[in-house]
Amino acid sequence: MTRSACFITLEGLDGAGKSTHIPWIEERLRRAGVDLLSTREPGGTPLGEILRELLLHRPMDLRTETLLMFAARNEHWRTRILPALEGGQWVLCDRYTDASFAYQGGGRSLGAEPVRILEDWVQQGRGPDCTLLFDVPLETARERLSQGRAHSDRFEREDAAFFERTRQAYHARAAADPGRFRVIDARRGIAEIRAELDGILEELLRARGYAPVSAASAPPAASGTSPGSPA
Template sequence: MTRSACFITLEGLDGAGKSTHIPWIEDRLRRAGVDLLSTREPGGTPLGETLRELLLHQPMDLRTETLLMFAARNEHWRTRILPALERGQWVLCDRYTDASFAYQGGGRALGAAPVRILEDWVQQGRGPDCTLLFDVPLEIARERLTRGREQADRFEREDAAFFERTRQAYHARVAADPSRFRVIDARREIADIRAELGGILDELLHARGYGTAAGEPDPS
């Protein structure tokens, strides 16, 4: 079987715990022989990282915020993610366009329609192959944020109603595209979450011509 690229994104509320699992996912994929680009949004390019600092710390109008998110995303998509996929690399990205539907569209109540227009313009119909949504109840996410952050950014400082709208918007995305999403119950112990993640990754590896992360040959 010919090996092929895969674009995986990770999503979830601030405090859902997804960042805890990123190094583990990276290691598992690389042990399976995957040539991996691991990146993040907003960010991922020199311009994107500059815009990230503005987006996380500088007050701005909602439309400005949304446009800057997509400016960073366009640079990221066209200069790093798309070229990597075209080379046959896998891409693992901490947040992508679903975050804009959730945070700007839902949390900030912009609505999905403007985000969808920008998504279509920037991505031209191409997006992630698999999205891992780390889902926790709001109270758990906020407790983890309080415990784990020395200095919160302007998104993390939002109130409970903002995060509830954000979570609802994520679940609306799942309902609209259930075959792409894998919803991870992130309330569980780390070992249980990683057991589930391992199974998902092995499915993706096998479907794209790889063995498992343990180095087993592809039976096909």
């Protein structure tokens, strides 16, 4: 079977724990022979990283925020993600367009339709093959954030109602596209979560012509942060 590329995204509330698992996922895929691009949003390009700093730390109108998110995403998609996929690489991205549906569309109550219009314009019908949604109750996410962050960005400082709307929007996205989403109960221990992730990755690898390497034979991933913010 000819090997083919795969676009995997990771989503979830700030504090859901997804970034804890990104180095492990990277190592798991590379041990299976995958040529991997690991990246993040907002960011992923020199311009995107500049826009990221503005988005996380400068107050702005909601429409400005949404447009800047998609400006960074367009640059990311056109200059890094799409060329990687077309060249046969796999792409692992910490957040993508589902985050805009959740945070701007849901949390900030913009609604899904403006986000969908921008998604169609930028991505022209192409998107992730698999989305890992790390899901925890709001109380768990807030507790983890309070223990792990010295300084919060302007999204993390939002109130509980904002994050409940964000979580509900994520769940609506997952319910509407169950073939793409894998909802991970991130309240569990790391070993249990990684056992589930291993099964998902093995399925993706086999479907694209790779002979998976057992996670049991892989050394533990080094501790530290992923390319995305620790979330």
